[in-house]
Ligand code: GDP
């Protein structure tokens with residue numbers, strides 16, 4: 001099923017009542033411009049959330065700070081409604097001096113916590129809107145070397161506030177061997193800096209199949225992803241979402257070609273509810289107690 005998003009699996013993840021009401025899910029994308037963030041979002045949700053954009057004329061005034069832009073879409077699949085919000089952060093990493101690139105992003109995430117707290121404190125708490133960021137896809141440039149100072153600084157500042165999911169952007173520009181080595185180096189850097197990235201929880205008494213799936217997903221982190229807005233023809237006459245090269249086609253939905261399928265499994269099909277839960281139970285709760293402490297409550 002090409003392009004099937006798969007959040008209709010959510011009835012297995014949560015109870016029926018919230019299924020009928022629909023889900024709110026907010027994901028953020030961060031990374032230097034041109035790394036394929038908008039394309040990957042379109043590919044993940046099989047929806048043109050980001051239409052192709054006109055390049056800025058050279059004379060145009062370029063912004064000098066990181067902007068926060070949020071767009072929403074209602075997607076329905078097998079009778080399950082998902083209200084998706086994507087928070088984009090154009091400008092991140094694009095300046096001569098990027099030292100403070102993380103700051104407006106932290107502020108945005110915390111202001112969403114603030115708005116949630118404010119709603120919780122109301123007398124009428126029937127209609128709480130959850131605009132908190134449930135996951136942050138962090139796009140790593142496919143250099144094949146190591147993380148940059150900018151990457152480390154961002155993740156160090158953000159990991160206590162949001163579920164970080166690192167991805168290697170445009171993985172079709174690296175060979176398989178380069179990807180293996182790059183992943184190992186990235187994980188070593190992340191461990192060295194004590195950065196916490198999102199880990200799927202492991203439950204006791206899980207059946208073997210579920211455990212194997214969890215392990216397989218975990219083994220692919222950081223996901224080497226390829227996105228595409230186009231359907232292309234393969235040599236053997238199939239039509240696939242992918243990117244065509246003189247030497248062949250890179251298929252987005254083919255697990256032998258990249259980790260797109262595993263990333264979608266992590267974000268949408270298997271762990272969307274866990275991402276929401278961890279945001280609420282751990283990240284938001286920690287922020288809330290820090291805030292109350294700092295207010296002397
Ligand atoms: P953004 O600035 O991070 O949102 O990047 P875009 O999604 O606008 O993509 C920038 C350019 O990279 C476009 O020309 C895309 O077609 C191309 N692109 C997007 N994803 C990929 C990918 O996975 N591999 C390759 N090689 N190019 C990509």
Ligand code: MG
Pocket residue numbers: 037038039050
């Ligand atoms: Mg973009």
